[in-house]
Each structure stands twice: as structure tokens, then as C-alpha cells.
Amino acid sequence: MLLSSAAAYAQENAVADSLFTLEQCKRIALENNSDIHVADNNLCAAIETRREAFTKYFPEVAAGASAFRTNHDMIQYDVLDLFTLGIINKGKTAGIWAMQPIFMGGQIVNGNKLAKVGEEAARIRKRQSAELVQLQTETIYWKLVALNATKRTVESAITVLDSLGLQVKAAVDAGVAMMNDYLKVELKRNSYRADLVDIENGIELMKMLLAQQMGLGTDNKINVSSEVPDSVPNYPAAIFINPADALMQTSDHKLLVKNVEAKILEKRMTVGNNLPKLAVGAGWFYHDMFNQSHNFAGVMVALSVPLSGWWGGSYAIKRKSHELNNARIELDNLGQKLEIEMSDKWDNLTAAHRKMSIAYEAIAQSEENLRLNKAYYDAGMCTITDLLDAQALDRQAKDDYIAAYGAFRLSEAQYLNATGRMK
Secondary structure, eight states, X not given: OHHXXXXXXXXXXXXXXXXXXXXXXXXXXXXXOHHHHHHHXXXXXXXXXXXXXXXXXXXXXXXXXXXXXXXXXXXXXXXXXXXXXXXXXXXXXXXXXXXEEEEOTTHHHHHHHHHHHHHHHHHXXXXXXXXXXXXHHHHHHHXXXXXXXXXXXXXXXXXXHHHHHHHHHHHHHTTSSOHHHHHHHHHHHHHHHHHHHHHHXXXXXXXXXXXXXXXXXXXXXXXXXXXXXXXXXXXXXXXXXXXXHHXXXXXXXXXXXXXXXXXXXXXXXXXXXXXXXXXXXXXXXXXXXXXXXXXXXXXXXXXXXXXXXXXXXXXXXXXXXXXXHHHHHHHHHHHHHHHHHHHHHHHHHHHHHHHXXXXXXXXXXXXXXXXXXXXXXXXXXXXXXXXXXXXXXXXXXXXXXXHHHHHHXXXXXHHHHHTTOXX
16 A cells, blocks of 8 residues: 555656655555554454453353263162172263353453453554654654755855865966965865765665655655745744643543553452352253263352452452552653643744744855855955855854754654644
8 A cells, every 4th residue: 555655646746756745754654654553453452352341241151061981880889788789880961051140249340441441542552653653754854854955055065166166276277376275175175075975875864764664664765845944934832732731632641541540440340359249040951870861951040259358359459559549649740740841842842943043044144254255255355264164154054054943843743742732
């Protein structure tokens, strides 16, 4: 399914290296990522557990048969000390019966409730896995976007240095510049070319990671369609939510609630294990002994009352009470920590936006500085070193903005994930 959808997309867009949007990457990852498949299997197992628990409401039907033969009669009588009379040295028995539980101390009812809680928890864990897969996909996606932008920046800088190198070489040939100036340009250009090799290797690695994250395997390489914008994205005020309001919709908090529910039911089942149990049943039986065979039916009532079991059972109930108290404490404690984490993620997001804005402002300053130094160099008012320094500052400013933009997008995804709104 995944390969066909990816191939269809590539065919529609008629590109050699398929470009995927963030939403496409996330959608395909949710369909094919191995973590999602594991979560699906765990959910299916929980559903089967619930179905298994439901069967405990119905009668338990069993059948059995046996046959025996002894090396001497089982019952022997001495007749007037003259001879011995023996009977029963072989026989057969068979039967089928059904027992319907009437009262099992609430274990069947609570067991079914516990199985349902387990299924609900598995669904929450599946959603949690989906959220984590989406966050991981976004992380790789924006890293690849940033690397692509950085590559273009370095390539642009190399192009500028190529032009500058030709200009300086012509000046050297004309005797108006020193060979040392040309060598400085070449050294800087080679340094950028070396950086480009590392960036290209990083891009190839990110493409492989993204393909693997999407379930395409490591043989495929996925490229992204998003680019770093030429303007700063809006302040993320629209996505802010009060931590207390967001807490209830997070998967982590929902799992903590389910844990408390499970502990309550486990305690009830432990109490029920020490209560009387009542079942009724009926059956058909057959036996062949004394060279006679008989069929008969019967009804049964089974009552079990644990007596000495309460001694150890009382300790088990207390243990379950402590476990329940710990679950409630954990719900309150980790709930507060989740709210703190949300506030921290929001602070990181707003800080990332401010840093991105500062980095964007620096680009205009670095470009103006480069323009002035280029004009000064052409007029003979500054050295080639000053011009190369200005060019390096311009590249650094653009790289800083690219990195800040990537950090902003990652912080945005982390905040949405922390507040339970990862789509």
C-alpha cells in the first residue's frame, strides 16, 4: 500500500526525487511505521482479552470418561472360609456436565470491567504511539528542510566566491592586487566546499531516516517540499492553551486515570477472591460396572466458603489498597508535572520565535555590511580580508536564521504534542 501510494504521488508530480509535504509524511508514517503496527497488535490483544473475560458469564461445560481394569477384584468376600468371592475388576464411566456461576464474589463482573479498562488503555497507548510517530516525523522533516536551506546558502556563498575569485585573479594578472588576496579567496572557497560535503551527507542521512520513519525502508530517499520562508512566521499566540485545560486531553493523563480505575477493580477482585462462591449445574452420566450399564441425569449445587483464606487474603487486600493509593498519588503528582512540562514547552516555543526574529533581523544587517564592504573593496578602501569576513558574517547570519526557524518548528510540534493536540 505504501509503495503504491508513494509511487502514485511521484507519478502525479513527475519529479525524479519525490517531494513530500509534512502532512503526507505524517499520514504515510501513521499507516506504515512499525511502532503503529505494534500498538495495533497490542490493541487487538486487549480486545481478545475483553472477549475472553465475557465468556466467564456463561456455563462452563466439561466432559470426561474413564475405564479401568485391575489385576484382582476390587471387592473380595470370604464365604464361610471356603472360598473367596470377588467383584469389580473392570468398569467404565462417562459424563458431561455444565456449571453456571451464580455468585463468584464479583470477580466475573469486575474482571470484565478490568478487561474493558485494559482495552481503553490500549487505545490510548495506540494514540500515544501515533503522537510520538508524528513528532519524530516532524523532527526529521524540519531537520531536512533546514539542511536543504543551508545547502542553498553555502552554494550561493560559493557562487559569490567564484565570481570574486575571478575578479581578484584578473586584478592579480593586471598587477593591481597581490597573489595573497587570490589565495585567501580560494582558501575560503575550499572551506565552504568542504562544508558542503558534510551538509550533503547530512541531507542523504535525513532522507534515509525519513523514508525509514515512513515505512519505506532505507533503500528509498524522501525529499521534502517545504522551504524556509523569507519572512518570520506569526507569533504562535493562536495555539496557546491553559495547561489545566489541556491536561485532561493528553494521553499521559488519560493513562494515569485508567491506572487508578484498574487498581480499584484489582482491589475489588482481591476482595471477591475471599468471598463465598456459588454455582449450579446439571449433567448426564453413564457407568458400566457389575456387568450392568446405567444412564442417569443429575443437578448439582456447589458452594465454596473460604475460611482460613481470609488470613492471607486480608493482607492481599491491604496490599491492593496501598497500590491504589500510590496510583492516586501518581495521578496527582504526574498531572502537576505534565502541566509544568506544558508551560516549559510554551516558554521554549516563544523563546524560539524571539530568537528567530532576532536572527532574521541580522540577515538585513549582514547583507548591508557585505554590500558596503564589496563597494569599499572595489573602491580600494578595504582589504580582501575585510570583504571575506563580511561574506562569512552574511553566511553565518543566514545559517543562524535557518537553524532558528527549524528550532521554532520543532518547538511548535513539541508544544502541540505536550498539550495533546498533535494531529
